[in-house]
Amino acid sequence: MRDVITVAHLTLLEARRRRIVLAGAVCALAFLTVFSVAVVFAYREMARDGTISFIERQGTLTAIMLVGFMAANFLSVIFAILLPVDTLSGEIDSGVVQTLASKPIDRAQIVLGKWAGHLLLALSYLLLLAAGILLVIRVVAGLAPAGVPRALPLLMLEITLSLTVAVAGGARFSTVTNAITAVGFYGVAFIGGFVEQIGGLAGVGSMRTIGILVSLVSPADSMWRLAAHYMEPEILRSTGMLALGASVPSPLMVWWAIGFTALTLLYAIRAFRRRAL
Amino acid sequence: MIIETRGLRKQFGTTVAVSDLSLQVREGEVFGFLGPNGAGKTTAIKMLLALVEPTAGTGRVLGAPLGDRAARARIGFLPEHFRFHDTLTATELLRFHGRLYGLRGGSLDARIDRLLTRVDLVDAADRPLRGYSKGMLQRAGLAQALLNDPRLVFLDEPTSGLDPLGRLLVRGIIDELRAGGATVFLNSHLLGEVEATCDRVAFVKRGRLVEERRLAAPTAVVDLEVRVGPVTATTLDGLSRFGTDVVQPRPDLIALRVESDAAVPAIVSWLVQQGVSIHAVQPRRQSLEDVFLDVIGDDERPG
Numbered sequence: 160m161r162d163v164i165t166v167a168h169l170t171l172l173e174a175r176r177r178r179i180v181l182a183g184a185v186c187a188l189a190f191l192t193v194f195s196v197a198v199v200f201a202y203r204e205m206a207r208d209g210t211i212s213f214i215e216r217q218g219t220l221t222a223i224m225l226v227g228f229m230a231a232n233f234l235s236v237i238f239a240i241l242l243p244v245d246t247l248s249g250e251i252d253s254g255v256v257q258t259l260a261s262k263p264i265d266r267a268q269i270v271l272g273k274w275a276g277h278l279l280l281a282l283s284y285l286l287l288l289a290a291g292i293l294l295v296i297r298v299v300a301g302l303a304p305a306g307v308p309r310a311l312p313l314l315m316l317e318i319t320l321s322l323t324v325a326v327a328g329g330a331r332f333s334t335v336t337n338a339i340t341a342v343g344f345y346g347v348a349f350i351g352g353f354v355e356q357i358g359g360l361a362g363v364g365s366m367r368t369i370g371i372l373v374s375l376v377s378p379a380d381s382m383w384r385l386a387a388h389y390m391e392p393e394i395l396r397s398t399g400m401l402a403l404g405a406s407v408p409s410p411l412m413v414w415w416a417i418g419f420t421a422l423t424l425l426y427a428i429r430a431f432r433r434r435a436l
Numbered sequence: 437m438i439i440e441t442r443g444l445r446k447q448f449g450t451t452v453a454v455s456d457l458s459l460q461v462r463e464g465e466v467f468g469f470l471g472p473n474g475a476g477k478t479t480a481i482k483m484l485l486a487l488v489e490p491t492a493g494t495g496r497v498l499g500a501p502l503g504d505r506a507a508r509a510r511i512g513f514l515p516e517h518f519r520f521h522d523t524l525t526a527t528e529l530l531r532f533h534g535r536l537y538g539l540r541g542g543s544l545d546a547r548i549d550r551l552l553t554r555v556d557l558v559d560a561a562d563r564p565l566r567g568y569s570k571g572m573l574q575r576a577g578l579a580q581a582l583l584n585d586p587r588l589v590f591l592d593e594p595t596s597g598l599d600p601l602g603r604l605l606v607r608g609i610i611d612e613l614r615a616g617g618a619t620v621f622l623n624s625h626l627l628g629e630v631e632a633t634c635d636r637v638a639f640v641k642r643g644r645l646v647e648e649r650r651l652a653a654p655t656a657v658v659d660l661e662v663r664v665g666p667v668t669a670t671t672l673d674g675l676s677r678f679g680t681d682v683v684q685p686r687p688d689l690i691a692l693r694v695e696s697d698a699a700v701p702a703i704v705s706w707l708v709q710q711g712v713s714i715h716a717v718q719p720r721r722q723s724l725e726d727v728f729l730d731v732i733g734d735d736e737r738p739g
Binding site: 169260435 | 448505513516518523536537564
């Protein structure tokens, strides 16, 4: 465990020195600035317009919050994929890992240390964005969405899964191949989610089935859809305004995502142990 | 034996990097591992360090099977083209690797200070590695290979990026390791360096050990050149009792190969008895480069 912490510490130090932390913080701040400006203007305009009821206004602001979460989730997934994309493959190519792996540590500890270090950064990024969104929506509109405590762990699971896929790919592929594979893996889930939603809206069973099958292969996006469902207030859900309830993933999908993440991490360890360095 | 392998083989797809390596390295010796480019030397070292899994064969390092973690705690390794995260300083690099060896606190700090002084990097200790020259990086790598006071050190081309002063420094460190009882496994193309530092060398060709030789031994083969007056064919034939490859390239020169310097007085005495006038005797020990070319052969030369 001590060696895992040592490697994780090196990973965090590297991220700080390579200004990854700074870049992440600046981008998060930029995102939150745009989001807060949009919420402030939307709120003021709706407050001035006497024809919009209180419930309509709160519904619209909740919808804006959900869009904000969708964007934050997307950015966090991309961050989680790109952050560790070269951590193993790059160090294998450059030979850096030879010095590391010749030390008296198990290769699993190298994988776990890098995974843990990057995961800490990626989850911090997600939580920073989520906290910013919630703060803005609370301060400007006085909204405190009830489903957030249930939704956030799901988003964290999605980030963990996406990051684990990128780490595992790095143990097997070159950096570019890994980036293409990891983004493609998320892209498939993303498209699968759309197909499922449209199938649900249009009542086309086969489309829903295809979407569900895609989610089984790549369960990342289903975590977002379940989280969004939890965050969507009942009143908004009944209007069908955001079309989030057209096809809600089964809660069993959460267990599958956890299992998928664990299996992928085990694969990463196995692949790295067998890899010629 | 501190290293012992039997039939070690590594195949990447259809490419055989090491075909059949059976090797023995004794404790406390400086062992040179020589061969042309692509002979499988680095792959062999990687198998001994468990960085690459052998396709076949067995091996033991420090008495333990290849890859044993306890054994690795007593091994130091400087890879060819040493590189590490270049945002770290040399001190941070050594602290990180020291922790992986299980070292902590004051003893680690003291060891880092001592090693930075030894590799002459004290002034640059707190600068990021990205600003280091190739030689400085190599010396930082050498320091990390010595952090654990290793019993066995693998040095893969340790002097390739170094200037003459740096090479002298590495040679001094190897001498210190030998004096301290450590075993050094040296892979280098610089045969002069190997000749100056190694006790024994092994030649690898196409992934197979083809020759082992003890260096600077009193019995080492000597090529002898004797400048003489007129010599008869019978005298020339008679010289074959003292050595091999007796030739007369010029009328005033005889060359032959003898087992050691010790044969010279007898040869001179015999030639004088035969009435041959001797103008000069020039013993020329076979250089490692000569041996290398003999062993590896023309077919391995580039181009």
